[in-house]
Amino acid sequence: MTDRVLGVLGGMGPLASAEFMRQLTLLTPAERDQDHIPAILWSDPRVPDRTAARQGRGPDPLPALVRGIRGLEAAGCGAIAIACNTAHGWIDGMRAATHLPILHIVEAAAEALRLQGIGPGPVGVMGTAGTLAMGLYQQGLEGDGWAVSVPTEEEMARLVSPGIALVKANRVAESYAPLAEAARALAERGARAVVLGCTEIPLGIAAGPALPFPVVDTIEALALAAIRWASPDAARAAA
């Protein structure tokens, strides 16, 4: 049993947060309730849209993100996982507002690439327009030797952004076709793996046939990072 309590800043979107909690549970070696990791999920879907803010079309999400972090601090959490890739664009502001460690989803995705044996070379990254414009994955992965390719503007407008919106509107099954087409396009242009760098995308991709190339589910990757934080011994045993 661990006494480390994980704080999960979520609701962006709420289905991805629920899936994060599910993966956190299923990936933890456990025989009974009391073996699982205590966690508080702050699921606040009212956080202003991150991509709209990045594009100057909406309010700053930072105050709402910091409000969630303060709530998780008050609840006794020892670290924060943020179940939304785009929100990581405000991580400097969040880190300045808390003494708690924040597990970074791009570092978790890099670890997942390593565990899948994907060494330096071309990898594709799908994400929101905000995540891609901020270069979160380009900056986070290129220092380690991966060369990041992203969907074209046409693919973003026709496939990726609508696919993400379908998941947020609870139309998960319909999101598979556009999201899978965008992933296949990246693989056809040379990506050896595709990082599903928006927490809605793995939900859509799971709703249809498995893709014939490696993908990184950033919900699962962040859950594994949280398990390593909460119970280093258990994470070793599962590896």
Added chain:
Amino acid sequence: MTDRVLGVLGGMGPLASAEFMRQLTLLTPAERDQDHIPAILWSDPRVPDRTAARQGRGPDPLPALVRGIRGLEAAGCGAIAIACNTAHGWIDGMRAATHLPILHIVEAAAEALRLQGIGPGPVGVMGTAGTLAMGLYQQGLEGDGWAVSVPTEEEMARLVSPGIALVKANRVAESYAPLAEAARALAERGARAVVLGCTEIPLGIAAGPALPFPVVDTIEALALAAIRWASPDAARAAA
């Protein structure tokens, strides 16, 4: 958008809590993140085992339950849903400790029976040994004209209790056979519907073929009760 924040007392077990958050999301009419219900999930799997406490074999869970409720109050929640049937055996103690309304899972299950058109008459209830010994469903349903039948002691020991434990140990697929056998036995003895009165049981029953008689998923029933609380207008629109 609603400004009512739902508090979810969970972790008993954590997989059921994640499923509750998933159902809460999928059953809410929503087009985008900001249409979903703000919620805080207090997932504390360290709460002492409820059935063991009821049987005098373990510590009282009430202090841990009240700690969670205090945390949800401090986080700004306006009502509490408890994603564990057996924990409702301590609802008087919890209600004495908070001014917040607590949505009762047995009332939610009764509403689900009504919505499925299951009128007065025999219904089966599966649950933990603690839930059945405390008579939570017998008391909650018999006043409304349902006659509750429960698994035999032999079925509890051989099928239901081991099935629940398998879900808590992340062995969901294996739990289907024993849980489905116990449900079928209740139907064969005359139950017109079977209430899955432990939040682990619907997870197991969902892992195999659908049963050929009505069942009440108490996770879904509680999620619908929470949606009715959070946004009465949206709940009406979905009905």
